[in-house]
Amino acid sequence: AQSVTQLDSQVPVFEEAPVELRCNYSSSVSVYLFWYVQYPNQGLQLLLKYLSGSTLVESINGFEAEFNKSQTSFHLRKPSVHISDTAEYFCAVTFQKLVFGTGTRLLVSP
């Protein structure tokens, strides 16, 4: 079975500061990895995904995540956050179904 751990339930950060949201997973088989974002009162949106190939994947709005097989991690980073990045971020893995972590709330303040 697969599982996902997001250790930080909430991450407060000032605008233009860097941020890292941590994600660790457990699986006995190879999986695909995802980060989804949920803005207030909206559905989940795919932010980025790792399927194969380069271990560093990027999104169109400046986020990136690196797949680290030895550490079973897929941390999400952004070098400079904006107020509009305030949202809930979910890490997920899939083998035959999507399994989500509990989420990390990113709070960006001016």
Place this chain on the structure above:
Amino acid sequence: EAGVVQSPRYKIIEKKQPVAFWCNPISGHNTLYWYRQNLGQGPELLIRYENEEAVDDSQLPKDRFSAERLKGVDSTLKIQPAELGDSAVYLCASSLLGDTEAFFGQGTRLTVV
């Protein structure tokens, strides 16, 4: 192109009453999912359909929950009777068969009082 459409967006019912949620997936998507998201938690899969067939319903509480996907397109999720603990956001998602990316609707927020 329209995304995954769910209705209603919000529903408040008294306990022991029935409730139903509706989902229209993205056109052409064979796979449909229903997830439940409790407050402060990540979504948890309730049931997954491949076309009309429910291929994974192991997490669906079958004593009170039921789902159907007639004709392999729209789907409904029903709870009868509802309990206080059923208060949550119910999310529908769809994907192409075998694809790794699922697209989510905005969800239905259910409050049982």
